[in-house]
Amino acid sequence: MTGFMNGGINGGINGGINGGINGGINGGINGGISASPFSIGGAPLHVPIVDSLSNVDDRPFAMVTDVEFPDEAWAADLKAQLIVNKFCKTDWDDPQTGIQGTAPDNSAAAIEAEIQKLIHERNYLRGQRVGEILAQVDGSELYWSNLLMAGANNRPRTAELITCAMMIGTVVAMHFKHKWKRARPSQVFPAIMPAIPTPRHPSYPSGHATQSFLVMHLVSAALPGEKDNVMFPYIRSMADRIAHNREVAGVHFASDSDEGERLAKEVYERYLTQLEPLQALIEEAKAEWADVASTLPLKDTGELDGPPNLTKQIARDLANELAKDT
Numbered sequence: 001m002t003g004f005m006n007g008g009i010n011g012g013i014n015g016g017i018n019g020g021i022n023g024g025i026n027g028g029i030n031g032g033i034s035a036s037p038f039s040i041g042g043a044p045l046h047v048p049i050v051d052s053l054s055n056v057d058d059r060p061f062a063m064v065t066d067v068e069f070p071d072e073a074w075a076a077d078l079k080a081q082l083i084v085n086k087f088c089k090t091d092w093d094d095p096q097t098g099i100q101g102t103a104p105d106n107s108a109a110a111i112e113a114e115i116q117k118l119i120h121e122r123n124y125l126r127g128q129r130v131g132e133i134l135a136q137v138d139g140s141e142l143y144w145s146n147l148l149m150a151g152a153n154n155r156p157r158t159a160e161l162i163t164c165a166m167m168i169g170t171v172v173a174m175h176f177k178h179k180w181k182r183a184r185p186s187q188v189f190p191a192i193m194p195a196i197p198t199p200r201h202p203s204y205p206s207g208h209a210t211q212s213f214l215v216m217h218l219v220s221a222a223l224p225g226e227k228d229n230v231m232f233p234y235i236r237s238m239a240d241r242i243a244h245n246r247e248v249a250g251v252h253f254a255s256d257s258d259e260g261e262r263l264a265k266e267v268y269e270r271y272l273t274q275l276e277p278l279q280a281l282i283e284e285a286k287a288e289w290a291d292v293a294s295t296l297p298l299k300d301t302g303e304l305d306g307p308p309n310l311t312k313q314i315a316r317d318l319a320n321e322l323a324k325d326t
Helices: 002-032 076-088 108-124 126-148 156-180 207-220 232-248 254-270 276-289 310-325
Strands: none
Touching: 076 156, 076 276, 108 126, 108 232, 108 254, 126 156, 126 207, 126 232, 156 207, 156 254, 156 276, 207 232, 207 254, 207 276, 232 254
């Protein structure tokens, strides 16, 4: 009986403590990421109201008339659906005139080469990238928000472009996943042991890659000089990083990412450049980037791409020696 009571008491205490800690952490996170594309006017997501508002002024409460819902108060993920709807009404998925996609190479030789690459990345990269991999399962847009300082309080039109890219990318990727029905790497070679649960849809193309490279195309269209802008290499590199992380995680083949990148380019060039509401949004986003044009070269000390490893050091030293001989 005593053990039962102690177990109940300890369970209650631990539950209360853990609940309090988790609540505090979640509250802090929700408040901290309020500038993300999915925040509500930049405010924390939880605003408890326990009672009606009592009037303490001399004048009575009155209705506010002749007002409209402000455009700036739209949730980016909901407003983006207006543009996604326009895209879906085009012929992009028409079997004759739309985007056809490229069939995956599922030959034994091709798949073996892909699996060997995934094994190498599992062994040598996954440990370094696992934090990113977990965060990007459903939160890759936060990486874009952080890189571009885009959210409800800053560059809101850019945040809307990110959301449009994420949604359109999902629509396109799911269409071709259903078309090609490619098995996931862990189905082909279970020892790949993915770092995350295997997604419940086919492998080809990579949805993360399709989304990320659409973000690249849409945001770069808003930059002064577009792909010649100082920010473009960062945007291009982030798109590649998010796509590659899915390979390192063991849930995608490299060719899945390649097809996602190719599809993003075709979708953008054939359809999104002709989509009037999206082009209007890009024009609005241009004002958010008008002052980002100049660049100051940073001397490469050999560590710009991360901490040096033995392979990089040997390659760099060899290149230096060869340069001396010429």
